[in-house]
Every structure is written in structure tokens, then in C-alpha cells.
Amino acid sequence: MNNCPIGVFDSGVGGLTVVKELIRQLPNENIVYFGDTARVPYGVKSKPTIIRFSIENILFLLKKKVKLICVACNTASSLALPSIKGHFNIPIVGVIAPGARRASQLSSSRRIGVIGTSATIKSRAYEKELKRLDPKIKVFTQACPLFVPFVEEAWINKKPLEDVAKIYLEPLKKKKIDTLILGCTHYPLLKNLINKIMGPKVNLVDSAKETVKQLKDLLIREGRLRKKTSRSKKVFYVTDEKTSFYYLGKSFLGSDLIKVKRVNNV
Numbered sequence: 031m032n033n034c035p036i037g038v039f040d041s042g043v044g045g046l047t048v049v050k051e052l053i054r055q056l057p058n059e060n061i062v063y064f065g066d067t068a069r070v071p072y073g074v075k076s077k078p079t080i081i082r083f084s085i086e087n088i089l090f091l092l093k094k095k096v097k098l099i100c101v102a103c104n105t106a107s108s109l110a111l112p113s114i115k116g117h118f119n120i121p122i123v124g125v126i127a128p129g130a131r132r133a134s135q136l137s138s139s140r141r142i143g144v145i146g147t148s149a150t151i152k153s154r155a156y157e158k159e160l161k162r163l164d165p166k167i168k169v170f171t172q173a174c175p176l177f178v179p180f181v182e183e184a185w186i187n188k189k190p191l192e193d194v195a196k197i198y199l200e201p202l203k204k205k206k207i208d209t210l211i212l213g214c215t216h217y218p219l220l221k222n223l224i225n226k227i228m229g230p231k232v233n234l235v236d237s238a239k240e241t242v243k244q245l246k247d248l249l250i251r252e253g254r255l256r257k258k259t260s261r262s263k264k265v266f267y268v269t270d271e272k273t274s275f276y277y278l279g280k281s282f283l284g285s286d287l288i289k290v291k292r293v294n295n296v
């Protein structure tokens with residue numbers, strides 16, 4: 031069981047920011063990644079649809095004999111995870127609780143901002159988790175739906191993105207938050223820009239990083255880390271054509287994706 035892979039799923043390519051952290055923090059682990067590229071984006075879809083897609087993605091990963099599942103997608107973690115978690119006989123870790131916990135640790139003013147897809151923000155998942163941790167925390171949220179297409183077009187350093195980012199982020203800045211949760215798989219790629227707009231005094235919380243930290247603690251606690259007998263393997267499954275995932279994936283992962291396979295039936 032310890033040598034079974036960690037399963038990760040996302041609506042598409044964005045979850046590779048979590049895989050990048052997995053490779054950094056848990057280099058010996060085997061990974062099976064599932065990117066639902068045929069049905070991306072999830073961030074504009076309804077809760078029942080996101081729940082249905084998430085169940086299908088989990089069933090796919092279970093067939094690959096994973097030992098644990100990480101829901102890399104913030105939208106699926108917000109809308110689907112609470113209702114489906116208890117129905118599977120395997121640990122399923124989402125990105126909301128780890129991100130919220132880190133934000134709560136970092137914030138001294140107790141004024142925390144959250145940015146994410148429209149569905150994530152509408153679900154109030156981060157807000158509820160932050161309030162659960164400390165009811166005194168004041169939460170300010172902002173949906174940033176245009177960030178995902180900008181990142182996927184590789185328009186990260188272009189002026190139009192900076193203009194859009196200012197429109198989204200300046201109202202949060204006025205709220206005098208001291209911590210901002212990057213509540214979407216794509217936002218770690220915008221860290222420099224967000225930092226430039228928010229200023230150096232605002233802590234940016236990368237949910238991907240915090241989630242992998244928590245996942246690592248869980249595997250250590252349960253004695254389920256993989257014993258290194260050979261090089262770790264990574265396989266990436268996608269539900270649409272492989273080429274764009276392959277090229278775009280490189281910018282998310284920071285390295286080449288060796289084994290990408292297309293699957294048709296989830």
C-alpha cells in the first residue's frame with residue numbers, strides 16, 4: 031500500500047501547481063494526475079455538476095489504486111469535497127482547510143482576503159473555514175474569473191492583465207487586509223504581479239504548498255510514505271487532446287511532463 035501512488039485531480043492543467051509542490055516536498059512518491067481538460071473550466075459551473083465530475087474523477091483514480099487523493103482544484107474542494115468526502119474509503123485531502131489554516135497563522139490584523147473562481151467565492155468555503163478557526167477573523171473576498179484565461183494564454187506579463195488585476199485587487203487593498211489567500215490553482219503563477227499590487231506587507235498564501243505540507247504530515251503520521259527502491263513514477267491522464275496540456279503544463283510544473291495519456295471515459 032505504501033508504494034501505491036498519490037492521486038491528484040483537477041479540472042485541467044492548474045493542479046500541476048500542486049504536483050510541483052508534491053515533487054518538491056515528497057520526491058519519492060509515485061503520482062497519478064487526472065486533469066479533466068475536456069470539461070474545464072469548473073469555476074463557472076454549478077454545484078451539482080462539480081459534484082458529479084468530482085465523483086467521476088475520484089472513481090477513475092481509485093481504479094489506479096491510489097493510496098490517497100488530493101483534490102488540487104479549489105473549485106472542486108469548495109463545492110464537492112464536503113459532501114463526497116465521507117463516501118469513500120480512502121483519505122481525500124482538499125486545498126481549502128490547509129490554505130485557511132496558514133492564513134489564520136499569518137494574519138495579525140485578522141483581516142484576510144480570498145481570491146478565487148466565481149464558484150469558489152460564491153461557495154464561501156474559505157470564509158466558513160476561516161470563521162471556524164477564529165470567529166473574529168474578518169474575511170473579504172473577490173472572484174477573479176479572468177485570471178485563469180490570462181494564465182492559460184501565457185499572458186502573465188502583459189499590461190492588460192495588470193489592468194484587470196488592479197480592478198480586482200484594489201478594493202481588497204482598501205480593506206486593509208494583511209493576508210491574501212490565492213484560492214485557485216492558477217494564481218501561484220501570478221504571485222509577482224499580485225505582490226506588486228498588494229504591496230510587500232500583505233502575506234500571500236499559496237494553498238498548493240500548504241496542502242502538500244498537510245498531506246506529507248498525514249503520510250508520516252500514518253507510516254505510509256513510499257520506501258524508495260526505484261525512481262518515482264508520474265503519469266498524467268487528460269480527458270482531451272494531449273498537446274496543449276503538454277505545452278501549458280510545462281509552465282505550471284517548471285519541467286517536462288514525460289508521460290501524458292488521454293482517456294475518454296471517466
Ligand code: DGL
Pocket residue numbers: 040041042044045070071072073074102103104105106147150178213214215216
Ligand atoms: N482549477 C480551478 C480552481 O482551482 C481553476 C480552473 C477552473 O475554473 O476549472 O478553482
